[in-house]
Amino acid sequence: MRKANQLKKQQRTAVKSSQRSIIADKLLAWYDACGRELSWRQDTTLYKVWVSEIMLQQTRVEAVEPYYRRFLDRFPDMRTLADAPEEDVLHAWQGLGYYSRARNLQTGVREALERYDGVLPQTRQEVESLSGVGSYTAGALLSIVHGQPEPAVDGNVLRVFSRLFCLKQLITSSIGKQAVTAKVREVIPSDRPGDFNQAVMDLGSSVCGRVPRCSLCPLADECIAYKEGCQSELPRKAKKAEPRPVKMAVGIVKNQCQQFFVRKRPKSGLLAGMWEFPTIEAVDSDPETALRSLFAKSGQTVASLTQWRNLQHVFSHRTWDLQIYQGSGTGYNNERREDGCWMTLDELAAVPLGKPHQTMANWLAEAAL
DNA sequence: AATTCGGGGTG
DNA sequence: CACCCAGAATT
Numbered sequence: 001m002r003k004a005n006q007l008k009k010q011q012r013t014a015v016k017s018s019q020r021s022i023i024a025d026k027l028l029a030w031y032d033a034c035g036r037e038l039s040w041r042q043d044t045t046l047y048k049v050w051v052s053e054i055m056l057q058q059t060r061v062e063a064v065e066p067y068y069r070r071f072l073d074r075f076p077d078m079r080t081l082a083d084a085p086e087e088d089v090l091h092a093w094q095g096l097g098y099y100s101r102a103r104n105l106q107t108g109v110r111e112a113l114e115r116y117d118g119v120l121p122q123t124r125q126e127v128e129s130l131s132g133v134g135s136y137t138a139g140a141l142l143s144i145v146h147g148q149p150e151p152a153v154d155g156n157v158l159r160v161f162s163r164l165f166c167l168k169q170l171i172t173s174s175i176g177k178q179a180v181t182a183k184v185r186e187v188i189p190s191d192r193p194g195d196f197n198q199a200v201m202d203l204g205s206s207v208c209g210r211v212p213r214c215s216l217c218p219l220a221d222e223c224i225a226y227k228e229g230c231q232s233e234l235p236r237k238a239k240k241a242e243p244r245p246v247k248m249a250v251g252i253v254k255n256q257c258q259q260f261f262v263r264k265r266p267k268s269g270l271l272a273g274m275w276e277f278p279t280i281e282a283v284d285s286d287p288e289t290a291l292r293s294l295f296a297k298s299g300q301t302v303a304s305l306t307q308w309r310n311l312q313h314v315f316s317h318r319t320w321d322l323q324i325y326q327g328s329g330t331g332y333n334n335e336r337r338e339d340g341c342w343m344t345l346d347e348l349a350a351v352p353l354g355k356p357h358q359t360m361a362n363w364l365a366e367a368a369l
Numbered sequence: 370a371a372t373t374c375g376g377g378g379t380g
Numbered sequence: 381c382a383c384c385c386a387g388a389a390t391t
Contacts (some may be wrong), residue, residue: 056386064386097375100389113372133389152385174370201386210383211380240383241372269376315375355376372391379383 004238023164023222024189024196031199036061036205039068044194046107046120047078049144053137054105056100061205067096078118082110090273090352095326099272099352104132110312120145144194151184152197153177156204162235163208166224245319249287250279251295252360253302259342260364261300261329262351270315271354278340279322279357287323295329298340302327311362313356322356 014178038061051071071092075081081089086103093102108131112118120141121127127138139152139155151157161180169176174175188196194271207217212231214220225231252261253261262275278294280287288305295302305327333342341350345368 013390053386058374058385058387059376060385063377095376097377098387100374101387104388132388136387140386152386156386198386205386209379237384240381272374313376317373317375370391373385373389376385378385380381 006055019294021189023187023219024219026202026222027199027366028189028192028195031195031202035195035199035354036206039065041198044144046112046118046141046195047081048072048139050109051105051188053140054101054132055096057101059096068364069138078113080107081106086273087352091350093354095355096275098291103273106130108133112207116292122146122148124150129250140194140197143188144199147193149185149188149193151181151188153181153184155313156201156208157197158183159210159235160200160208162342163212163225163231164219164223166228166230166234168234168236170238172238193195200262206286216310241317243314243317243319245321247282247287248279248320248322249282249291250277250324251291251302251305251324251327252277252304252308252324252364253295253300253327255332255342256328257332257344258368259332259344261295261331261340262343262348263298263340264338274352274354274357275348276354276357277360280322288325291325300329300331300340304328311356313359317363318341320356324360 024228040048052064052068055068055071074092075089077085084106087107089102089106090099092097111118111130116126124138124142127133127141128135133141136154139150141182142148142150143152157182158177161167161183162171162176165183167176167179167183169179171177171332203219207213214223214226214231217223217226220226223231225234249262256259260277262277265271265274265276267273278291278298280290280294282290284290288307291305292302305325307323308326309324311320311322311324313322332344335341345361345365353361
């Protein structure tokens with residue numbers, strides 16, 4: 001029994017070690033021929049790779065490209081980003097989503113400057129201690145910047161490796177991710193680990209996507225799922241909860257100077273630190289009264305408040321059904337108070353807004369023409 | 370282990 | 381419409 005297991009293990013190891021170089025070789029050859037030329041692959045300095053990896057979290061390459069260039073143009077190095085006002089960073093991130101990434105990136109860069117003199121540390125533990133840097137990003141940084149053979153397991157890697165080795169665990173569970181990480185450690189080469197990690201992601205993006213195109217795949221001969229014909233059933237994932245609908249009421253109030261009453265959202269939670277037209281959850285059936293009392297709390301009296309438009313916005317975990325009210329107020333101030341102040345549309349354009357409020361600001365600009 | 374964090378592209 | 385994207389932090 002023990003002998004049989006030992007033999008089996010030896011065979012498995014032998015198969016793995018022979019596949020190991022084949023998979024890495026074929027993948028890197030394919031990467032050299034078909035890999036995409038992306039802005040952040042031009043040079044592998046810590047800061048540039050770091051910015052790109054944070055932007056790319058849960059975000060498609062095509063969406064990141066323009067943001068990446070603008071961001072580096074505005075914050076060309078770690079010191080510039082560290083010294084910038086948080087609101088400027090959020091504004092540069094506006095439209096990308098997951099805004100805590102932007103705040104954590106700035107915090108992480110400050111930490112790296114203070115603790116490590118701006119140099120990427122050599123251990124995974126130290127790298128993961130940086131704000132906003134988790135297991136994936138730590139692996140990406142260590143492999144790309146330092147050339148360490150560390151796995152960078154993202155959604156692409158989960159998909160590619162679950163098929164390559166026919167791993168049928170729920171890939172969303174921790175053991176599923178552990179299984180993939182273990183396989184990556186077996187296959188990742190020590191000479192071009194950063195290119196290898198990026199090659200897996202390119203493959204997952206262009207060939208081994210949700211609908212696999214196995215006829216184009218350089219690893220089809222090594223793919224167990226393809227051999228067994230179950231590639232379309234992998235990876236197995238738990239179903240995500242549907243976004244929960246929430247009724248919201250928005251008050252857009254303008255004064256005589258063409259300014260609008262706005263405020264900054266709380267430092268944590270949804271759209272943290274972004275500005276908005278005052279918005280409340282419409283729990284009762286009388287949003288207009290609720291809005292009036294909200295403005296009263298801010299010391300603003302609203303002459304008229306009438307329903308204007310409706311807007312629906314879908315986040316990943318909830319849906320806002322917005323009833324938008326428009327009114328006129330008599331308040332005025334130039335002081336930028338975060339709990340409520342008046343801004344023109346031009347001033348509003350220079351401040352970070354979430355998508356729904358950006359849409360409303362655009363409507364107001366059109367209406368003013 | 371589950372939820373909370375955006376926004377948009379795709380079949 | 382369902383799915384998911386170079387995930388991390390929080391609960």
